[in-house]
Amino acid sequence: MTATSDPSVMATDIDALLVAMRPKLHRYCARMVGSVIDGEDVLQDALIKAVEAHPSAGPIGNPEGWLFKIAHNTALDFLRRRRRQEALRGLAEMDMIVDQLDAVESRQIAATSLRTFMRLPVAQRSSVILMDVLGCSLKEICDVMECSVPAAKAVLHRGRAQLREIAGEPDDAPQAQLSEADRTRLGAYVEHFNARDFDAIRAMIADDVRLDLVNKTRMRGKAEVSRYFGNYAKVTDWHLVPGLVEGRPAILVVDPGERESGPKYFMLLDWSAGQVSTIRDFRHAPYVIDGAEYLI
DSSP states (O other): OOOOOOHHHHHHHHHHHHHHHHHHHHHHHHHTTTOHHHHHHHHHHHHHHHHHHGGSSSSOOOOOHHHHHHHHHHHHHHHHTTTOOOOOOOOOOOOOOOOOOOOHHHHHTTTOOOOHHHOOOHHHHHHHHIIIIIIHHHHHHHHHHTTHHHHHHHHHHHHHHHHHHTTTTTTOOOOOOHHHHHHHHHHHHHHHHHTTTTTHHEEEEEEEEEEEEETTTTEEEEHHHHHHHHHHOOOSOOOOEEETTTEEEEEEEOTTTTTGGSSEEEEEEEEEEEEEEEEEEEOOGGGTTTOOEEOO
């Protein structure tokens, strides 16, 4: 996170800043709440708060730090609503230097699963994500978390130590699987989509279907959402595969020419009375799949 001394940056082009910062802010939010999907919801709330707060914020010397602070507080609000927040009080102010990690360990921490990050207390989680995943300085961590330097050092040290312990434990979590019902209905949707039989897809969606083309637009109603399928008919950079994202039935999208690279993004569908009632398509928010646990 790079400090920006020019307060006019936010004043002249907040929209451009929000677009540029969105992937980085999502990495933080997703790891704080343990879900790339919930992380996008938290991020959207944070961006709304930033836009609303900006006119009365006055000169902002470090716009990126200001945005991270809003994202941090929004993530904490989300955790409180889920009753998962852990106490931030009682941090011992230890006078120690920040451990210097080698490149290998830094990469290992950055690649840590979201489920593992959720096993850390909130303060430890936040400090490790900010420094070891996003590359923030100790001062920036203090600004975001509103704590002293010794306290930041203490939680960072403990968080790293806890991650090392967790890394040595066997992963015995059961692997989620699609139910037979989800396999059948997702399979039908995917088969028609890949065949570019969008008339068959339109027959599967409800009259009041809702579409969230994340980071792009929202539509409602069969007539309006039908235009969305027309856009897919014009391009060839997609192939759909049924699967799971964070244990939820999902449609993973791969590039036909780069299937070995894994999915580029995913879609989520909700059903009502046997028809598709909502579609959430992350085509224009590919950063969301970063760090996601998925199964094809």
